[in-house]
Amino acid sequence: MNDPSISLYPAKDQTVAPTDIGSTGSDNVYLGNAINGIPLLTMDNYLLWRKQLIQMLNLQGLTGSLMKPDGVLTPKQNNELVSVITTKLEGKVEINITDEDNENNARKLWKSISEFFASKQRANKARIHQEMRAIVFDIHDVQKFITEVKTVLSRMREVGIDTSDNVCYNILGKFPEALSNISSRITHSDKPLTNQLILEHLKQFANNQKTLW
Incomplete structure (x- = not known):
């Protein structure tokens, strides 16, 4: 039976009261x-x-x-x-x-x-990797792609998935042939390859699309 004098460990709906566990x-x-x-x-x-x-x-x-x-x-x-x-x-x-x-x-x-x-966590990681694989790039709705990728990246970080190189190339692999020039600019950039770099290029492309339309 726990010592009734210990009050640092409250019930779920109680607040913490001082105890003698700390030295001060x-x-x-x-x-x-x-x-x-x-x-x-x-x-x-x-x-x-x-x-x-x-x-x-x-x-x-x-x-x-x-x-x-x-x-x-x-x-x-x-x-x-x-x-x-x-x-x-x-x-x-x-x-x-x-x-x-x-x-x-x-x-x-x-x-x-x-x-x-x-x-x-293993089951969650497998499911989230599948979510990333299931994302489809629609050149007529680039913003939707950006949003979906950012959502899955957030879930990956929450469960401890490394979102560096492999995930970056997974995202780039979804680009249609029409965006091969953007893909080349990203991979040949003097900046490190990151998800943020990819999304920044896509955001710029999406903004340019809006201007043209």
Whole structure:
């Protein structure tokens, strides 16, 4: 049973109150802010949730203790982290993650969460790559193409997909023959090949089209 004096780890609808975990009052404030900054973990925000949780762990010096295979937590640390983690899970996620074996063990909870979302991330990445492949270039609606590409690039970044060279060439490969001159200008530019460079050229082309029409 958790120590009732620990109030840094509130229920989902409560605010953070100071505790004696930090060595000073300002430490408590920083730690409380870090915990408040952790969103509820949903099926769609794992990377953000993980980043915010790690920031909180770093403040306590517990990152390795929770995440490394040989990490060790004291009973007090374990109870506190279990409280933080479980109050930061959306109901749908909690059902998929927690069981009798891990519900009171922070390290097992972390392992279950990591494994669940690693599998989900692989599926998400495959789906988003397919979305990019499915985009069709319509020379009569270049702005639509730009918008669709930017949307998929944003989703790629959210799930940790590298959007550099391979994705750039994927986008260029969608250009019709009529835009081969623009493609050549992009690939022979003295600037590094980036998605932003490609989209800037396309935006300029779209603006020129509007002027001509």
